[in-house]
Amino acid sequence: xxxxxxxxxxxxxxxxxxxxxxxxxxxxxxxxxxxxxxxxxxxxxxxxxxxxxxxxxxxxxxxxxxxxxxxxxxxxxxxxxxxxxxxxxxxxxxxxxxxxxxxxxxxxxxxxxxxxxxxxxxxxxxxxxxxxxxxxxxxxxxxxxxxxxxxxxxxxxxxxxxxxxxxxxxxxxxxxxxxxxxxxxxxxxxxxxxxxxxxxxxxxxxxxxxxxxxxxxxxxxxxxxxxxxxxxxxxxxxxxxxxxxxxxxxxxxxxxxxxxxxxxxxxxxxxxxxxxxxxxxxxxxxxxxxxxxxxxxxxxxxxxxxxxxxxxxxxxxxxxxxxxxxxxxxxxxxxxxxxxxxxxxxxxxxxxxxxxx
Numbered sequence: 440x441x442x443x444x445x446x447x448x449x450x451x452x453x454x455x456x457x458x459x460x461x462x463x464x465x466x467x468x469x470x471x472x473x474x475x476x477x478x479x480x481x482x483x484x485x486x487x488x489x490x491x492x493x494x495x496x497x498x499x500x501x502x503x504x505x506x507x508x509x510x511x512x513x514x515x516x517x518x519x520x521x522x523x524x525x526x527x528x529x530x531x532x533x534x535x536x537x538x539x540x541x542x543x544x545x546x547x548x549x550x551x552x553x554x555x556x557x558x559x560x561x562x563x564x565x566x567x568x569x570x571x572x573x574x575x576x577x578x579x580x581x582x583x584x585x586x587x588x589x590x591x592x593x594x595x596x597x598x599x600x601x602x603x604x605x606x607x608x609x610x611x612x613x614x615x616x617x618x619x620x621x622x623x624x625x626x627x628x629x630x631x632x633x634x635x636x637x638x639x640x641x642x643x644x645x646x647x648x649x650x651x652x653x654x655x656x657x658x659x660x661x662x663x664x665x666x667x668x669x670x671x672x673x674x675x676x677x678x679x680x681x682x683x684x685x686x687x688x689x690x691x692x693x694x695x696x697x698x699x700x701x702x703x704x705x706x707x708x709x710x711x712x713x714x715x716x717x718x719x720x721x722x723x724x725x726x727x728x729x730x731x732x733x734x735x736x737x738x739x740x741x742x743x744x745x746x747x748x749x750x751x752x753x754x755x756x757x758x759x760x761x762x763x764x765x766x767x768x769x770x771x772x773x774x775x776x777x778x779x780x781x782x783x784x785x786x787x788x789x790x791x792x793x794x795x796x
Contacts, residue, residue, distance in 0.1 A: 477759040481512030485765035487773075493744065493765045496554070496752040498730060502543035508755040512762060515552035517678065517752020518613075518730040519544060521597065522564050531568040531593070538600035545608035553604075554611040554678070554752070556657065557597055557626075559583050569593075578692065583616025583657075588625050598633035605652040606637070613678055617656040617663055623673050627654065657730070659683035664712040667719025677720055678752070681731025685709050703786035704733040710746065710780055710789070717747035728752060738793050740764035745777030 443452040443463050452459065485493045496517030497508035501524065505516060524532050524540055532540075545553045560566045561582025569590075574580035587594035601612055614626045630652075655676035658664050661684070667677065681704040686693040688708050691701035703709075713729075720727045728750030733739050735753030737760040743751065744765065751761060776796055783789045 474759060477763045478512070481759035481762060483512075483762070484514070485762040487744065487765060488767070488769045489771070491744075491749075491770055494552075494728070494750040495758055495762050495765065496552075496728075496750065497755045497758065498752050499544070499755075502540050502547065504755070505544045505547040508758075509548065509551070511755040512758045513551070513755060515548060515554070515609075516544065517554050517728060517750060519553060519555040520559070521556060522559050522566070525558065525560065525566045525568065526564070527567070529568055531566070534596040534600050537597055538603050541601055541604045541610075542608070545604055545610065548609075550609060552609045552611055554613055554655075555601060556613045556615050557584070557587055557594065559615040561586055578686070583659075584614045584622050584626055585616060587614070587629075588622065591629065594626075594629055595633055598630050599637055602630075602634045602637040602652070611653040611655060611676070613655045613657055615657045615680070616659055616683075617670070618660040619662065620666070620669055620673065623656060623670060627673060630654065657683075658712075658716050659687065661687055661712060664716045664719075667716045668722045669719075671720050671723035671725045674725070676726050676728065676750075677716055678728040678730045678750070679713055679716060679748075681709065681713075681729060681733040684712065684731070688712060704731065705739065705742075705780075705789045705793075706786040707781060707783050707789065710742070710777075713743070713748070714746050714777070714781060721747070726750060735761060737761050737764040738790075741768045741773045741776055741796070742780055742789075742793060744768055744770060745773030745775070745780075 440454050443455045443460060445463065485495045487493065494514045496515045497511065497513035498518040498520070499505055499508055499516055500520045508516065524537060541555060559582065560569060561571065561577060561580065571581065581589060601610065604610055612630065614623065617623050653675040655674050655678055656663065656670065657680045658677050659680040663670060682693060685702055685704045689701045689706060691698040693702050717727050726749050727747060729743055729748050730752040734751040735757035740761055741764065753761060779792060780789045783792065
């Protein structure tokens with residue numbers, strides 16, 4: 440049988456008639472031609488119609504993906520998922536192996552920023568070499584920074600590897616799943632200890648290694664969004680993980696197809712928490728990015744800019760289209776759009792409004 444799949448609309452058609460096949464093929468050709476045109480400007484900066492620069496970065500799972508991301512137009516790496524260094528192997532990577540991977544990524548960026556998320560294991564990302572007790576509700580259990588603080592030797596090795604790279608390269612470190620100020624304070628203390636250890640190691644005369652590393656957190660837990668103004672006093676930036684934030688806000692497991700309709704990042708409840716995060720960050724003049732799937736949806740770009748987001752990180756193939764969307768956006772219009780979206784009652788209303796704007 441012939442099966443026609445429209446990935447953008449989420450439609451599958453079995454044995455479609457010839458006229459439908461022809462229509463879909465025409466749409467596919469048009470999309471391909473449009474993307475080819477947009478890629479011609481992908482390496483240029485993304486600046487709104489009123490002159491505001493927006494950083495459009497890439498999400499990667501290892502240093503081998505960085506060169507392709509830069510070629511696709513990435514202004515930097517907005518999410519380096521370090522868990523991929525730990526997965527599908529019996530032994531955990533040692534400190535030197537981690538340093539080599541982070542350094543390779545930083546060097547491939549040639550001065551562009553590298554944002555590294557510390558190990559985000561647990562729940563849907565089990566690590567074979569890391570023994571963890573089974574949990575009834577792993578998404579609400581020991582994962583992200585909770586795991587790092589429970590296993591200080593694991594977090595310390597990763598942070599020391601990063602500090603060595605941060606001496607020579609533009610580095611940002613992001614802690615995942617932060618929910619409380621105590622967790623952030625403990626994570627910062629671990630980073631400070633790692634920095635001192637690396638400084639002692641590099642400079643026996645007492646002149647420690649100098650580095651300027653930006654420190655941030657992922658906003659995935661609703662508590663972090665609601666406490667953004669307080670947390671902003673202890674970090675340099677926020678990056679909103681809309682995938683997890685949505686599942687926690689909507690109490691809908693993102694891996695459960697039976698509640699998939701609830702798991703929509705454009706639900707007004709999620710958008711209001713994004714707005715709350717931006718407002719809290721602004722009290723300390725901190726920037727806010729988005730690194731979840733929503734960041735790569737060009738339809739949502741004006742909305743996110745209107746909410747105050749100024750960095751977007753996504754899968755590399757989406758960069759060209761999102762940069763085009765940024766260049767086509769006026770912030771005044773975007774703020775009006777965001778205000779209307781926040782007043783909507785459902786995700787369907789928001790999507791309809793974005794499609795017609």
